[in-house]
Amino acid sequence: MNQPLPPGAPARQAALRLLDAVLRRGETIEQAAGRALASIRADNDRALARAIAAEVLRHLPDLDALIDSATRARLPDDAKARFALRIALAQMLALGTPGHAAIATVLPLVDGGPRKLVHGVFGTLSRREVTLPDPPTLPAATAERWRGQWGGGVAAAAARAMATPPPLDLTLKSGDGPEGRELLPGHRRLPRGAAIPDLPGYDAGAWWVQDIAASLPARLLGPGNGFAIDACAAPGGKTMQLAAAGWTVTAIDIAESRLARLRANLERTGLSAEVVAGDATSWRPSAPADAVLIDAPCSATGIFRRHPDVIHRVQPVLIDQMADLQRHLLAHAAGWLRKGGRMVYATCSLERAEGEEQVAAFLSANRGFAIDPIRADELPAGIAPAPEDWVRILPGALEEAGGCDGFFIARFVRAG
DSSP states (O other): OOOOOOTTHHHHHHHHHHHHHHHHHOOOHHHHHHHHTTTOOSHHHHHHHHHHHHHHHHTHHHHHHHHHHTOSSOOOTTOHHHHHHHHHHHHHHHSOOOHHHHHHTTGGGSOHHHHHHHHHHHHHHHHHTOOOOSSOOOOHHHHHHHHHHHOHHHHHHHHHHHTSOOOEEEEESSSOOOSOBOSSTTEEEEOTTOOGGGSTTTTTTOEEEOOHHHHHHHHTTOSOOSEEEEETOTTOHHHHHHHHTTOEEEEEESOHHHHHHHHHHHHHHTOOOEEEESOTTTOOOSSOEEEEEEEOOOOOGGGTTTOTTHHHHOOHHHHHHHHHHHHHHHHHHGGGEEEEEEEEEEESOOOGGGTHHHHHHHHHHOTTEEEOOOOGGGSOTTOOOOTTSSEEEOTTTTGGGTOOOOEEEEEEEEOO
16 A cells, blocks of 8 residues: 655655656646646645746756766656656755755655665765756757757747746736736736736736737737637637727637636626637638637747746647648638738747748738738837738847747738
8 A cells, every 4th residue: 555645745746747748748737737736735735846847847958967967877768766856956956945855855756776866866966066057958959940940049048038937917908907017008017926816906807917929919900890700719818808909709719628717717807708619720700700810729839938848848740730720720710801801810839830831821822811011019119020011029039028928920901
């Protein structure tokens, strides 16, 4: 019969399960969280497990380099001893946990010889007084892909962005909200670490959490003037933006579980939208739309600062799969729009296949559509339209203000 784990160890065991799901099965932390955290009841322990897993992923190449420097034979990537050492070192070097507590809470996760190995390697590294490099080292495959697309400066900026979790961005429903930095009207940026439900205006639904870059696609449709469709809408930030701007909104998403969160967000903010569970690649509206917003499913490599799992699990095959889905979605959604209507296509991706290449293919296949130029005065200072009149947000944008997610945004007008 298994002995119960000592205090502190269950949260580390949950962190190990999260890491195993990401690194071995290619899942996101969100996909894995339900199973990995099922046995953890206390909110602070659940948060700790997530924080440990995130810091391991943020610093994984550097943690592994430290481990390899202290072992005679390289531990397999999926060895439990390596996972335990990653967790212990991330606690001590990134989260500030005292060394004795960091090792004591992971040793119960391994047995026999591996336990002695973990204890010995951790002790060796502690005596060396090792540190993590600043900025962290990106995974080699990710760094090579981004250097190939954008150059070494962007890859270096991405590494700097990995160093710390991002600040907290809020979109305001009507102009009132917590005090903070205003990068655009109706936006507030607060230091990270704020307890979201405790901030002024949360219960009243005066705002919602949304990165400044993620807020741009809905802004670019302007004030409400008719019927708008928000495709792939959950969890609802862009739906709420459109509704607050005066649009009559239909929000569609294929995942009923995610729509539950969208409905809860609408209820909290007192905003209204028709919510539809359906596949946007086949669904059709009952009438032509004046505006269409497609925040398309993608590899999500642009949100690596807050979701560091993406830089480890996203491979070229997934990027190709997402790009194919985006092509189908764009082609189908083009038929929803009335003549003279506008459509915004966006992805939180740093991959050309999920941005620039999509626009070229779409315009070639849809002669009735043209680029509707995005103007500099529609964007925050520090983000500018590309020469092609779309927006490509790369690591390094707004760096002095705390950075932002990576995004691609293009706006089209249907002329015929």
